[in-house]
Amino acid sequence: xxxxxxxxxxxxxxxxxxxxxxxxxxxxxxxxxxxxxxxxxxxxxxxxxxxxxxxxxxxxxxxxxxxxxxxxxxxxxxxxxxxxxxxxxxxxxxxxxxxxxxxxxxxxxxxxxxxxxxxxxxxxxxxxxxxxxxxxxxxxxxxxxxxxxxxxxxxxxxxxxxxxxxxxxxxxxxxxxxxxxxxxxxxxxxxxxxxxxxxxxxxxxxxxxxxxxxxxxxxxxxxxxxxxxxxxxxxxxxxxxxxxxxxxxxxxxxxxxxxxxxxxxxxxxxxxxxxxxxxxxx
Amino acid sequence: xxxxxxxxxxxxxxxxxxxxxxxxxxxxxxxxxxxxxxxxxxxxxxxxxxxxxxxxxxxxxxxxxxxxxxxxxxxxxxxxxxxxxxxxxxxxxxxxxxxxxxxxxxxxxxxxxxxxxxxxxxxxxxxxxxxxxxxxxxxxxxxxxxxxxxxxxxxxxxxxxxxxxxxxxxxxxxxxxxxxxxxxxxxxxxxxxxxxxxxxxxxxxxxxxxxxxxxxxxxxxxxxxxxxxxxxxxxxxxxxxxxxxxxxxxxxxxxxxxxxxxxxxxxxxxxxxxxxxxxxxxxxxxxxxxxxxxxxxxxxxxxxxxxx
Numbered sequence: 368x369x370x371x372x373x374x375x376x377x378x379x380x381x382x383x384x385x386x387x388x389x390x391x392x393x394x395x396x397x398x399x400x401x402x403x404x405x406x407x408x409x410x411x412x413x414x415x416x417x418x419x420x421x422x423x424x425x426x427x428x429x430x431x432x433x434x435x436x437x438x439x440x441x442x443x444x445x446x447x448x449x450x451x452x453x454x455x456x457x458x459x460x461x462x463x464x465x466x467x468x469x470x471x472x473x474x475x476x477x478x479x480x481x482x483x484x485x486x487x488x489x490x491x492x493x494x495x496x497x498x499x500x501x502x503x504x505x506x507x508x509x510x511x512x513x514x515x516x517x518x519x520x521x522x523x524x525x526x527x528x529x530x531x532x533x534x535x536x537x538x539x540x541x542x543x544x545x546x547x548x549x550x551x552x553x554x555x556x557x558x559x560x561x562x563x564x565x566x567x568x569x570x571x572x573x574x575x576x577x578x579x580x581x582x583x584x585x586x587x588x589x590x591x592x593x594x595x596x597x598x599x600x601x602x603x604x605x606x607x608x609x610x611x612x613x614x615x616x617x618x619x620x621x622x623x624x625x626x627x628x629x630x631x632x633x634x635x636x637x638x639x640x641x642x643x644x645x646x647x648x649x
Numbered sequence: 650x651x652x653x654x655x656x657x658x659x660x661x662x663x664x665x666x667x668x669x670x671x672x673x674x675x676x677x678x679x680x681x682x683x684x685x686x687x688x689x690x691x692x693x694x695x696x697x698x699x700x701x702x703x704x705x706x707x708x709x710x711x712x713x714x715x716x717x718x719x720x721x722x723x724x725x726x727x728x729x730x731x732x733x734x735x736x737x738x739x740x741x742x743x744x745x746x747x748x749x750x751x752x753x754x755x756x757x758x759x760x761x762x763x764x765x766x767x768x769x770x771x772x773x774x775x776x777x778x779x780x781x782x783x784x785x786x787x788x789x790x791x792x793x794x795x796x797x798x799x800x801x802x803x804x805x806x807x808x809x810x811x812x813x814x815x816x817x818x819x820x821x822x823x824x825x826x827x828x829x830x831x832x833x834x835x836x837x838x839x840x841x842x843x844x845x846x847x848x849x850x851x852x853x854x855x856x857x858x859x860x861x862x863x864x865x866x867x868x869x870x871x872x873x874x875x876x877x878x879x880x881x882x883x884x885x886x887x888x889x890x891x892x893x894x895x896x897x898x899x900x901x902x903x904x905x906x907x908x909x910x911x912x913x914x915x916x917x918x919x920x921x922x923x924x925x926x927x928x929x930x931x932x933x934x935x936x937x938x939x940x941x942x943x944x945x946x947x948x949x950x951x952x953x954x955x956x957x
Contacts, residue, residue: 385760386767392757393774396832400777402800403789414798466685474671475678481686488693490944494894494913495937498703498920498930499696502710522688552677581782583897584913588921599784603901606788614792621785632780636773640840643779 406618407431435619444601451516451597452579459523467530468556488524515589533567534560573642598624703930710924722931735915738823743892745827750888754838762846776836787901790829822909826898838884845880886947
């Protein structure tokens with residue numbers, strides 16, 4: 368038996384070794400997720416139990432999630448996140464698509480300048496603009512509003528860049544023909560050219576939603592009202608208020624905040640990976 | 650003769666039609682680009698000019714008087730022990746995250762690339778931290794690394810060592826944040842490397858094998874590594890930008906306490922907690938200069954990297 372194994376091992380090893388290495392790494396990558404879910408269903412009495420055994424002695428998931436939802440307005444945080452992400456995405460698409468179409472297919476004075484500015488703006492992170500934008504919003508008495516949370520992101524230079532790349536390959540003859548058929552320029556832009564770039568739109572949407580759902584920096588600056596906090600800021604306020612005693616509820620809160628993006632990722636893995644990695648930018 | 654040649658084609662077109670169509674197209678172009686152009690002005694160009702202005706003054710949000718103080722803010726920054734510590738911390742963080750985040754990702758990508766049936770599973774496992782909300786996961790890490798309640802210290806105790814308080818020992822704070830940073834960036838880099846690996850023609854490996862590169866390490870060094878050059882460069886620059894922007898983990902785990910400020914966190918404190926607007930503007934410009942060096946390179950190479 369041992370001899371047989373010893374004979375087989377040199378053949379099996381090259382096959383097993385990569386899997387073993389990957390499994391070890393994956394264990395480390397997934398440990399926080401596992402620990403989060405496990406703690407969120409453990410009763411407080413079992414907090415001192417540091418074992419990784421998946422089944423708690425008594426199931427306290429409902430109690431933990433209920434405590435998380437009552438100690439912090441979790442539903443409100445999630446709603447805020449949805450409102451902010453949706454608002455940002457809608458305005459980004461509405462402004463970026465016509466601009467990208469104009470840059471790709473129309474001739475107008477200042478076109479080169481606009482394109483140069485768009486590409487230059489790609490290099491500027493939000494953190495560099497935060498201070499003057501904050502002062503402006505403060506002067507306009509707009510802090511602690513949804514508008515303040517969304518405004519800096521209404522223009523996505525990345526969306527313009529991406530859509531322009533995608534629109535350029537749309538055949539000019541089709542546009543010419545549509546013009547002769549009496550289509551308005553708006554109909555051509557949205558109905559023909561944009562419709563031909565739906566994969567780019569899907570990828571950009573994923574990118575935008577993930578980036579803004581997870582963003583902490585900007586909400587931390589313009590929001591101090593708990594009722595307007597998006598999930599990451601809500602999570603931060605929750606964990607600061609929870610001075611470390613109730614880990615069950617804290618982990619339940621973390622699971623609630625993390626769940627939407629993780630579930631979307633598991634459902635639409637390909638789109639997600641394309642959307643997020645399409646950019647190194649931001 | 651040549652003048653006549655040039656004049657001829659335009660004479661063939663009805664003189665009134667073309668300029669009118671062109672004018673219409675110009676109007677449309679301006680109309681279509683206008684909303685984006687106005688937003689560009691309002692959210693990028695004006696703020697940057699204002700930022701530059703702030704940095705030369707002692708402006709404090711809400712203060713009654715403001716003086717022009719030239720470059721004093723910048724001089725102050727380089728004498729400010731907090732800013733220098735923040736800079737040193739950020740560099741230390743980057744020095745750990747960049748090589749480990751890139752090297753480990755390359756290793757994982759090489760292993761995952763060879764798997765056929767199990768590839769989706771590994772992709773999910775390694776990419777999951779990228780999509781997860783970092784603030785929430787930082788809270789989980791805090792608990793994982795807890796001196797008495799966390800499994801990491803339980804393992805350390807089981808091996809017979811004294812428990813380590815990773816997030817309360819000043820010398821361990823930045824390295825601990827860096828480990829979390831690597832955990833977060835690894836899957837992202839892996840996917841970029843996987844895309845790069847897919848782009849390497851199969852016959853190149855075959856050719857290298859026939860040329861005597863018998864073992865996988867030789868083939869990696871002669872084919873894969875040089876072919877991955879542009880991808881690796883892109884991954885290094887992208888990881889550097891991410892590393893220099895470290896903020897969330899600091900905000901959740903250390904709050905900049907015990908000398909663990911990073912650039913962005915120090916900047917956040919000056920600008921938004923202490924309302925030292927002028928000084929924070931100068932720090933922002935220094936931060937921007939650092940990021941620009943990297944992001945200009947990255948943007949110039951974005952054209953080739955956009956894939957969807």
